[in-house]
Amino acid sequence: MKFKIVGADKNSSARAGELKTAHGKIETPIFMPVGTVGSVKAVYQQQLKKDIKAQIILGNTYHLFLRPGLDVIREAGGLHKFIGWDKPILTDSGGYQVFSLAEKRKVKEEGVVFQSHIDGSKLLFTPENVMDKQRVLGSDIIMAFDECAPYPCEYSAAKQSMELTHRWLQRCISHLKTTKPVYDFEQTLFPIVQGSVYKDLRRQSAETVSSYECNGNAIGGLSVGEPADVMYEMTDWVCSFLPKEKPRYLMGVGTPVNLLECIALGIDMFDCVMPTRNGRNGMLFTEQGTMNMKNKKWEKDFSLIDDTLKNGVSNFYSKAYLRHLFVADEILALQIASVHNLSFYLWLVNKARKKIIDGTFTSWKNKMVKQLAIRL
């Protein structure tokens, strides 16, 4: 996997790049739609590619391991073939699910013992078996098995958690070195920086992670409830210790404003459930601000959802119709909202990329941040 920087902003740390994977090129900064169980909820793969212009999507090791199970995916020839997506895929390791889904869990040195949220069965995830699982999935980018500290988190607990994540990272890397891809293409590991909101821990973690010289690095443990300015401060700080020539992935972020602010801090890759999840709950993101489509104010607003997005959905359906679909609890509402929001996110990062390349990023970003915060 190769990363090339093709443009940089003079007034910020923003950069534009190209990331080459076995399944094609990714232009950064990029937003990666989340497709946890092998589907970006409510969106066809064809729409994802043609209308939304997604360049890479996410899958989740934990969810896919539970359903349909790795034997099915192996027999299908890997996740790409199974779901019908020939562009790059990144899989999360399941570390976050241990933090967010499992009620009863035991974090031990060996790994994590927890119960399936589907059938309650006991599972053991270790750095080694999570690498094996991602080998079977055949994702282009595989994530290290980490522990995501909650927020707030005491210093001592954050330190312990970070150190465990580092020991697990060492094991992930060793295990990958002694195993081969299941399919005939390259997979690359992104290690994850942790350390909660403590600058010394974050620095230590960023330096530890950097020392492995992986093809890309990720920042985890943010956007878990801390204030936005803390998130920006940590992101900025961590980026200063991560190699410039490698892509940086900020996990789980965020709002359109978060994306722009973090691009300015030097982030290249994002993923977030917000455009799809909030979309399913009626929230639409646009260049002019956000709208809650369930609101009565749209009842007789027959203007197009967003004429600037040429995806055949935002520039086809009216606000009044979409509101009706939401109120009537129609499946089409979720589809329209998801396609729209993802289109907007991809449009936004692509616009940012162009602005970085033509040297007008910061002024544009500052203007956009104000506009995006508006509630319509």
Next chain:
RNA sequence: GUGGCCGUAGCUCAAUUGGUAGAGCAUCAGUCUGUGGAUCUGAGGGCAGUGGGUUCAAAACCCAUCGGCCACC
């Protein structure tokens, strides 16, 4: 026609049996950050079928009347 039961929020129904009406759903609005069609939070909404009466006090007791359901003739 006679007898019985019932009428409380938009809907379905509560209220320790006289002490100045609540819930669920719906509506309206908010929440949502490595997935959650979920969840949670808040708000609006009742001349108690109608008209009388008893009482310090009535959704509750009495009378009349209207409407609905059931049984009998």
